[in-house]
Amino acid sequence: MGEFVRLEVDDRVGIIRLDRPPMNAIDQQLTLELREAAAEASSRHDVGAVVIWGGQKVFAAGADVKMMADMTSHDVKPMISTLQEVFNQVEDIPKVTIAAITGYALGGGCELAMCADLRFAAEDAKLGQPEILLGIIPGAGGTQRLPRLVGAGRAKDMIYSGRMISAEEAHGFGLVNEVHPAAEVFDRAVEAARRYSNGPLVALRAAKTAVNWGARGDVRTGIVLEREVFADLFSTEDQKAGMRSFAEKGPGKATFSGR
Numbered sequence: 001m002g003e004f005v006r007l008e009v010d011d012r013v014g015i016i017r018l019d020r021p022p023m024n025a026i027d028q029q030l031t032l033e034l035r036e037a038a039a040e041a042s043s044r045h046d047v048g049a050v051v052i053w054g055g056q057k058v059f060a061a062g063a064d065v066k067m068m069a070d071m072t073s074h075d076v077k078p079m080i081s082t083l084q085e086v087f088n089q090v091e092d093i094p095k096v097t098i099a100a101i102t103g104y105a106l107g108g109g110c111e112l113a114m115c116a117d118l119r120f121a122a123e124d125a126k127l128g129q130p131e132i133l134l135g136i137i138p139g140a141g142g143t144q145r146l147p148r149l150v151g152a153g154r155a156k157d158m159i160y161s162g163r164m165i166s167a168e169e170a171h172g173f174g175l176v177n178e179v180h181p182a183a184e185v186f187d188r189a190v191e192a193a194r195r196y197s198n199g200p201l202v203a204l205r206a207a208k209t210a211v212n213w214g215a216r217g218d219v220r221t222g223i224v225l226e227r228e229v230f231a232d233l234f235s236t237e238d239q240k241a242g243m244r245s246f247a248e249k250g251p252g253k254a255t256f257s258g259r
Contacts, residue, residue, distance in 0.1 A: 002029075002032075002033030002036060002037070003029065003033065004018065004019055004020040004024075004029060004030040004033050005017065005018055005019070005030055005033035005034045005036070005037050006019065006033075006037065007037045007040050007041055007047075009044070009046055009047055010190070011194060011197075012046060012047065012048040012049070012194065012197040012198065013047070013048070013049055013050070013051060013190055013193045013194050013197055014040075014041040014044065014047035014049070014050045014051070014095075015050075015051050015053055015190070016034070016037045016038070016041060016050060016051070016052045016053065017053050017054075017055070018030070018034075018052075018053070018054040018055070018059075018060055019054075019055065022057075022058075023058050023060070023061035023062075023104070024054045024055070024058055024059065024060040024061060024109065025060070025061060025062065025063065025064040025065075026060060026062065026063045026064060026083070026108040026109070026112070027063075027064040027067050028067070028079065028082075031082060031083050031086050032082075032086075034086055034090065034112075035085075035086045035089055038086070038089045038090045038093055039089065041093055041095070042089075042092075042093050042094055042095070047095065047197075048095060048196065048197025048198065048199075048201055048258065049095050049096045049097070049098070049193035049194070049196040049197040050093055050095055050096070050097045050098070050193065051097075051098050051099075051100055051186070051189045051190055051193050052090070052097060052098070052099045052100065052112065052113070052116055053099075053100045053186055053189070054100075054101075054102065054103070054109070055102070056102055056182070056183075056186075057102065057103050058102065058103035058104050058109075059099070059100075059101045059102060059103060059104065059105040059109050059112075059113060059125070060104075060105060060106075060108060060109025060112055060113075061103075061104045061106050061107070061109055062106045062107025062108045062109050062110075062130070063083075063107055063108040063140070065134065080139045080140065083108070083139070083140045084139075084140055084141060087111060087112060087115050087140050087141050088115075088141075090112065090115040090116075091115040091116075091212065092212070094205045094208065094209075095196075095197075095201070095204070095205065095208075096117050096118070096193065096196040096197075096204055096208070097115075097116040097117045097118070098116055098117065098118045098119070098120060098189045098192060098193050099112070099113040099115075099116035099118070099119045099120070099189075100120050100185050100186045100188075100189035100190075101113055101119060101120065101121040101122060101125045101127070101167075101176070101185065102121075102122045102125060102182055102185055102186070103122070103124075103125060103126070104125070104126050104127075104164075105121075105125065105126070105127045105128075106126070106127070106128050106129075106130055106164065107128075107129060107130055107131055107138070107142075108140050110127050110128060110129055110142065110146075111129075111138060111140040111141045111142045111145065112140075113127070114141065114142070114145040114146065114149060114175075115141070115145070117208065118177045118178075118192070119170075119175065119176045119177055119178075120176070120177060120178045120179075120180060120185050120188055120189045120192070121167040121170060121171070121176040121178070121179050121180075121185065122167060122179070122180065122181065122182035122185045123167055123168075123179055123180065123181055123182060124167070124182055125166075125167040125170075125176075125182075125185075126164040126165070126166065126167075127164065127165055127167070127170050127175060127176070128158060128162065128163060128164040128165055129142045129146065129158050129159050129162065130162040130163075130164070131159075131162065132159060132160060132161070132162040133162040137159065138159060142159065143155075143159065146158065146159065146175075148215060149174060149175055150173050150174055150175050151173070154173050167179045198256070199256055200236075200238040200239075200242060200254075200256045200258070201238075201256070201258035202233065202236045202238055202258065202259065203233055203236070203238060203239070206229040206230070206232065206233055209225075209229055210222070210225055210226045210229050210230075213225060214226065236259060237257050237259045238254075238256045238257060238258065238259065241254050241255065241256060241257065242254040242256065
């Protein structure tokens with residue numbers, strides 16, 4: 001268990017908890033501890049889904065500006081390379097991941113939230129990529145993940161202006177999946193994660209692989225990937241159980257083993 005990041009497991013839901021008061025600023029230590037938590041969540045058999053959570057007050061307000069202020073180009077390149085690699089690792093957790101966003105998700109915090117499969121935000125949450133106001137650009141995936149989620153036009157507006165947007169606006173153009181009262185957003189995220197954690201885990205992993213990796217290439221290559229992972233699922237117990245249950249009881253009543 002790290003000083004700033006820890007993994008807690010509650011009834012098959014792994015909670016990656018950021019805890020670096022007051023704003024969960026992302027420094028080198030938090031980055032390395034996040035890598036360890038993501039690796040543990042990926043490998044543990046008692047974790048079926050993951051919630052990324054910064055606490056009741058803030059998700060993460062971005063990278064530690066004081067740490068970066070005096071860096072040179074030579075200094076910053078290995079730092080941002082490590083952060084990109086860790087965020088890629090969070091994105092590749094082979095389970096459904098949900099970011100539960102309260103307070104601010106800015107800069108690196110917004111980039112971390114975009115690594116999750118789904119984002120649940122508090123009604124008063126604020127999201128944004130304000131790096132341009134510091135004379136730089138997003139460096140932990142923001143220029144790549146944001147346009148893929150919301151389209152190039154909206155992404156350019158957010159990145160060029162550095163403005164913060166509300167949860168309602170983020171929901172309107174697809175950056176956020178659900179908006180809830182601040183006191184409820186974490187519980188709603190855990191509730192949703194628990195449903196996925198008891199689902200057909202191999203199929204969910206296959207769906208995540210097909211969507212994430214398919215989006216990184218052309219459509220025809222993605223369709224080939226889809227075909228292969230689709231066919232592989234016919235060797236799983238969950239496929240047999242799901243189709244048998246459908247035939248006997250109708251849709252949505254199967255019990256899955258995750259194998």
